[in-house]
């Protein structure tokens with residue numbers, strides 16, 4: 001198998017500016033299927049903008065983002081948001097779980113949006129929560145949980161559709177180290193079991209150590225580690 005055959009996302013020469021501020025300059029990088037890649041670098045170097053361009057939240061000003069034979073940078077907002085619902089999962093620093101819903105209802109939501117009946121969706125959601133060690137919280141609402149528990153619910157929700165790629169932006173940034181480790185260990189384990197690739201944005205070297213590969217950014221550019229085929233990595 002060639003490196004290209006196992007590539008999940010391939011970004012080529014992407015550029016992005018917010019008015020006069022250039023956030024990304026000629027960034028190329030690829031993510032192998034099931035590969036866990038950390039993007040590190042100083043504050044303001046463009047990590048979040050890169051994640052937003054790869055996940056289709058933003059459309060880059062220049063370049064291409066290839067996923068399953070399609071260039072996301074040329075797709076409509078509607079097509080990109082469909083892709084985010086079906087093939088991608090996202091997890092942010094504050095998991096943004098829905099306060100009014102129980103853990104199970106939160107995790108079942110993406111499956112219901114995909115057309116599953118609540119009963120089936122809830123059964124799958126319960127299994128995911130159990131896999132992350134928080135099965136006993138299934139019927140609790142976020143207000144009754146710690147920050148780390150809420151973030152594990154958000155993680156279960158991000159992975160419940162078994163996405164091809166999970167985009168995680170500082171997923172443990174608001175947690176203490178023990179809660180952070182629990183989230184990261186769960187993230188790596190579930191992603192590996194499901195074959196989900198992960199783009200993990202972090203400024204923390206200990207978090208980056210969970211990844212298979214690290215990409216370092218500086219001033220909107222990739223300093224080390226961008227577009228490497230999976231064979232070269234392994």
Ligand SMILES: Nc1ncnc2c1ncn2[C@@H]1O[C@H](COP(=O)(O)OP(=O)(O)OP(=O)(O)O)[C@@H](O)[C@H]1O
Pocket residue numbers: 018021022023041042043044045046047048049050203
């Ligand atoms: N919505 C926006 N409007 C204007 N400028 C922005 C916007 N978002 C980001 N920027 C600027 O673009 C550059 C890259 O920002 P980005 O958030 O991608 O960096 P980052 O590496 O993720 O930073 P941090 O680690 O602090 O989150 C910075 O100079 C930032 O100030």
